[in-house]
Amino acid sequence: xxxxxxxxxxxxxxxxxxxxxxxxxxxxxxxxxxxxxxxxxxxxxxxxxxxxxxxxxxxxxxxxxxxxxxxxxxxxxxxxxxxxxxxxxxxxxxxxxxxxxx
Amino acid sequence: xxxxxxxxxxxxxxxxxxxxxxxxxxxxxxxxxxxxxxxxxxxxxxxxxxxxxxxxxxxxxxxxxxxxxxxxxxxxxxxxxxxxxxxxxxxxxxxxxxxxxxxxxxxxxxxxxxxxxxxxxxxxxxxxxxxxxxxxxxxxxxxxxxxxxxxxxxxxxxxxxxxxxxxxxxxxxxxxxxxxxxxxxxxxxxxx
Numbered sequence: 001x002x003x004x005x006x007x008x009x010x011x012x013x014x015x016x017x018x019x020x021x022x023x024x025x026x027x028x029x030x031x032x033x034x035x036x037x038x039x040x041x042x043x044x045x046x047x048x049x050x051x052x053x054x055x056x057x058x059x060x061x062x063x064x065x066x067x068x069x070x071x072x073x074x075x076x077x078x079x080x081x082x083x084x085x086x087x088x089x090x091x092x093x094x095x096x097x098x099x100x101x102x
Numbered sequence: 103x104x105x106x107x108x109x110x111x112x113x114x115x116x117x118x119x120x121x122x123x124x125x126x127x128x129x130x131x132x133x134x135x136x137x138x139x140x141x142x143x144x145x146x147x148x149x150x151x152x153x154x155x156x157x158x159x160x161x162x163x164x165x166x167x168x169x170x171x172x173x174x175x176x177x178x179x180x181x182x183x184x185x186x187x188x189x190x191x192x193x194x195x196x197x198x199x200x201x202x203x204x205x206x207x208x209x210x211x212x213x214x215x216x217x218x219x220x221x222x223x224x225x226x227x228x229x230x231x232x233x234x235x236x237x238x239x240x241x242x243x244x245x246x247x248x249x250x251x252x253x254x255x256x257x258x259x260x261x262x263x264x265x266x267x268x269x270x271x272x273x274x275x276x277x278x279x280x281x282x283x284x285x286x287x288x289x290x291x292x293x294x
Contacts, residue, residue, distance in 0.1 A: 024266055025266060025268055043263070043268065043270070045270075046270075046273065046275055047127075047260075047270055047272055047273070048259065048260065048263045048268065048270040049256070049259060050259060062133075063133060063134060064130045064133060064134050064256060065129050065130055065133055065134075065275040066132065066133040067275070079277075
């Protein structure tokens with residue numbers, strides 16, 4: 001039987017984003033997109049920069065080398081670093097959200 | 103061509119190894135240093151036999167913001183001499199300026215947790231630009247200081263990852279133009 005990995009993360013104010021370490025090795029980026037709460041891994045797979053959300057372009061971007069993920073598909077057009085991991089948001093209120101591995 | 107020298111010294115709060123890692127990486131120039139640069143492209147890269155180095159030598163082009171706002175394309179060549187030492191020659195064809203850089207990382211004289219970056223730059227410029235050499239020297243010093251300050255965030259983040267034992271070794275982000283073109287040649291003409 002597999003156990004579901006569940007974590008609790010803080011919820012940012014509307015149209016804001018925040019970073020949060022959910023364990024010693026996993027940091028996530030939490031942001032609002034089209035009224036939906038979105039949670040993705042925020043350690044850039046290239047060199048570990050903190051990924052940022054650009055709401056105007058709906059892109060998740062790396063401030064160091066410009067790696068870009070589409071915030072809808074979670075895919076990039078880079079040959080090596082193809083996707084960013086998205087967590088499933090099970091439930092949330094104004095303060096916290098529960099996320100699980102998809 | 104007349105030459106003048108500039109030496110810039112900037113301190114970092116991080117170890118020599120973290121600063122060295124950042125110093126080798128040129129590809130962040132166009133994004134992390136967007137205050138002083140617009141774009142960066144690798145033209146060719148030669149890998150190093152020493153796996154701790156990101157490369158042995160590379161050729162590149164960069165679009166710099168000269169005096170903070172004038173975009174100018176430059177072409178350069180960089181070589182790692184040994185750990186903590188690299189040399190770089192860069193040409194600005196429009197102004198006919200050539201800069202020769204020796205970049206070094208040295209222990210901090212008073213704090214072994216920190217280090218200093220010392221850059222020696224020789225600027226070869228045409229005679230008609232020499233009256234502006236003081237302005238150019240200041241611009242180079244300001245450029246180095248700005249980039250060093252921006253790089254501190256990079257190093258701070260890498261230190262966090264290191265402390266958490268999250269191992270993401272540095273790697274080149276893009277293929278060079280030569281690599282891309284070689285692939286195109288193989289696809290188009292079947293030449294391997």
